[in-house]
Structure formats: C-alpha cells, structure tokens
Amino acid sequence: MPLKNNFDTEVDVLMKNLFPEKEDLLVKLKKELLAYINTNIQLLSDSIEDIKNDLTNIELTPGSQGEIGPQGVKGEKGQQGSVGLTGLMGLRGEQGIQGKDGRVGKSGFDGRDGQDGQDGKNGVSPIIDYQKIVDLVVRMLETGEIKIPQKRQLQARSFGGGSANWIDEIPSGVINGVNTTFTTTTDIVTNSEILRIGGSVMEKTVDYTFSVRTITMTVAPVQGERIRIKYQRS
16 A cells, blocks of 8 residues: 655655755665555555454354443323223122011091081072073074074975985994094985984084095094984985
8 A cells, every 4th residue: 555645745854854964865764664664554454454354253242231221201191091891781689588567557546526517508499581591592693603503404405306315324434432434325415414413413514524425523423322414315
C-alpha cells in the first residue's frame, strides 16, 4: 500500500529541517524510510485481514445473563372490556313444606235483636186523568217526539195483484242474542215489508235495514223472541 504524494512532500520538508547540509543523505534516508513504512503498512494490512477472517470463524458463546433492571413505570389503565355473556339460570329449588293451620278462635257472643220499625202509612190510590194522557200523546205526535207505527202507514197503501202475492213467514236466521242477520225466501216489493218481533212492529232504518233478501237488525233478538215478516212478493 504506497503512501500518497502529499506524505512524500511532508517527509522531504522534515528531513531538510533536520539535516539542511546533507541532501544526499536525506535522499537516501527518505528512500529507506519510505520503503520501511510501505513494508510495514502492507504487513499491517495483511494482519488486519487475518484478524477479520479469524473473527468471522470464531463461534461466539453467549455470556451470562446480566442483572434484571429496575421495574418500569406503570402504564396507563386500559379501556374497559365488553360485558360478558349472561350465565345460565340456576335450578329452581323445591317448594317448602306448608305450615300447619292455626287454631280456630272462639265464636263471639250474639248481639241483641234490634227494635222493630214502625208500620208505614197506607198508600193512596192514584187518580188517572185520561184526558191529560190523550193531550200529551197528541202534542208529542205534533212535535215529532213519537211517530205513527209503520203498520198504520201501510194500511193506507193500495197494493195490486191480490192476496196471492203476500207472504207471511219466519225469516231464516239464528235467534241467540248475537246474530243480527236474517233472510227471506223470495224477493220483495220495496217498502212492502212489515217486520214484527214479539208482536211489536219494527221501524225501518231505526230498528232494521233491508237489502235484496237480507234483514239486518240494529239490536240482535234474544233467545225466545219470535220474529215474523209479512211482505209482497215481487
């Protein structure tokens, strides 16, 4: 490994300062010094390469474990975990034994009978004023508070075709206090029907409605009531 040119220059300067009058000797010493340095540098370089190779082939044995260092600072508290699943329900315990009935207490003494109340006064027989009743009915008819039954309205009608076209029957349907639908056997002439329940004439649109052959009651007839319908067959 030769020295660089700047090193040669520095050696020249050093030798001239030490031996200013011996230039030939300086040149010789310079050559020998440089040769020595170059030789030793080469040897040093080879030694370094050998050391590197030796270190590469050396199997390193782990040393003993060092002492454990002091405990580190405690970290911050972590986030709370999610709620776990609900466990299974435990078995139901057996029912305890029923306690005994307590003793029946003694009966109390009977109280005294109360005094009899006084007899009431005899009632007075009512005096019926039939004229007032008639006047009341006439006034209610005039104001529309009561209406003339449908039966009387039908008496003023004129029907053709003779009595053969009139049907008097019990419409089909269950009388149980719930059912409100009843049916005639044939079609009828509009507004010709007379519907009775328990002998009372029903008023159309108030007590019932009629469509084709179907009677729909506003209030369901109760069990035991009789229902009949008279109408003109169409």
